Amino acid sequence: MMNNRKIKRLAKPALLLVLVLTLVSSCEEFFHPDQALIIMEDDFHKTWNEYRSAEMGLYSLQQELVEQLVVLGELRGDLLEITDGADNDLKEIYNFSISSGNKYASPNNFYMLIAACNNLALKLESEIPEVLDKSAPETQYDRLYGEVLCMRAWTYFTAVKIYGEVPYIWPSLTSADEINAYLQSPQTYYDVSEIIYSIDGHNNDTITHDTIILERALVNMPMVIDTFTRQLPDRIKAVGVVHNLDNGDQTWDVTVWNTGAYRALMGEMHLFNSNLGEAYSYFSPILNFNDPGASGIKYGLDNKFSYDRWISIFEGVEVDEHLLTLKFDKSYQQQHSLQTLFSVQSPNQYMLKPTRIAIENWETIWSETDIRKNASNPEQTYMAQKGVPGDFYRGNMVSYAYMRGSEMLTNDEVRRILSLKSIGNDREVEILSKGVDTVVYKYSINKDIFDHDANFILYRASAIHLYAAEIYAYWLHDVNGNLNTDVNKSLKLLNNGAYKDPPDGSQMGVRGRVGFGSADDAIYIENQIYQHDPYSNEITGYLDFTSDLPGKQAYLEDQIITERARELAFEGMRFYDLMRISKKRGDPSYLADKVAAKFSGAKAEQIRQHLMDEANWYVPLPEVTNWSEDLPE
16 A cells, blocks of 8 residues: 655645634643644655654754843843843843844744654654553653653743743644744634545545645743643653663763653643642652762762863763763854853953853852851941952953953952952952953853853753742641641752752762851851841841741742852743742742843843833734734633
């Protein structure tokens, strides 16, 4: 039997039969309707290598999003600002005055990736129908199908964080041309298929024409989260093609969607929905993943990346820290423009730089501090040893750098500046800082000025530990038989890593693995929490949280978000961290105040007032008309 199949789609009714889809109210049905339109071309994807090639095509499209992810996730936050060399597109993003032609604001790359995911998913469902049968034995096709579904869910979720709502791209729309026609069409879009079945070489046996009406609708974050947090567990049997069976390279495990990345995505979606218990259920296997090959907890924060080894997280693909990494390699023409944006060295253009807020996150943290506390009389608490300023494992010459022309200031030079600041010697600081500017260095580590191929990490272990710390600050759950919060576990995740019961002695915590997790260097929660001058570390007062659990929780959450800024700066997450906390608190001033703080004078108040309206947190989509704001009934 020969089965020839064609597919043709038009943007207006032209064939014999018009089929109007009846959609139930379920988001799941809307996102994955049974359109009877899984129709493939002749002899498509007959070999596994062709499927692998299609798989790699998805990651190529995801690579195209990297600059957008960094610019939109960081420049709209409080850690990044423009330089005098910034182009107009970056100025618009920075000032929250984005025009329709802004290249960083365009949703087109998201649409293209969704279309490619639709295409490969439909091909797998048609040609390898076993991927839809969870009782069938697991194969590499199941793992590939899991990658595609995760990629599509991540793309929608990332897009709605940026745009607030996005057009729903029906699974039958599998090319950029189709999507463009769909987006530009009137209220109703006609998706037309032509199927020609041929038996024994005869071409006149069966001809079927179907026209399907696709109702256009915009979907928002609750819709996306509701849909994919149900769809992925329901449909996925496994995630992540095991490429290292062919090449023995373990880094392949984390450069494609895999089980750990799937759990990270699911947990993140639940966290954005303030579903803390469900979020933790996905993060917990990451926090407690014992792997004999990793000598303990694979994604634990032990000494593998502690102290001066922290920088190695960004020097290659690290399978014990990275959960999902977009790998770039200039020898394969896989490059991006992050170094062009950040580096001061010609021919790079130095258009973006760290804010003073970002720099001070690393420079005003102190180690080897000794506070003599007096709980009964806090006024008598004093600083016995102010300690040493600066986080030099994550800060200077790692996440950022001081540059004087083409020369980078050493850690010793920066330590000298911080020491002078601590005693108020501003004149000497000014002399030593003359002609110096700061740059984002995280994407230039071990790179020459022409490389432009630093890897981009989408999910990594410490980010999950910080998410878990955030959850434990508020989550009411069973603690020794009682329904309670567990702030102490939150502190352990932050400080010393002793979050397991019994504790795993190898764990160091987010702050602990860079030297700030013990004694008075640690974040603590007590009735009195002492405030310090950021430059001298002298005690300036205290906050009294006696009988104020909500106050303690909010304070702890603030510390966690600041720690995320130190640990994850310039990785594309900052604006959405501020957004998530603002939404959870029902307080837009949380985001507005932090972003406005990087501006000065009247501009700061203008930005603050602008961001007090949540609608202004989102990048405007290109103008669309006659779109439904709700799912079709």
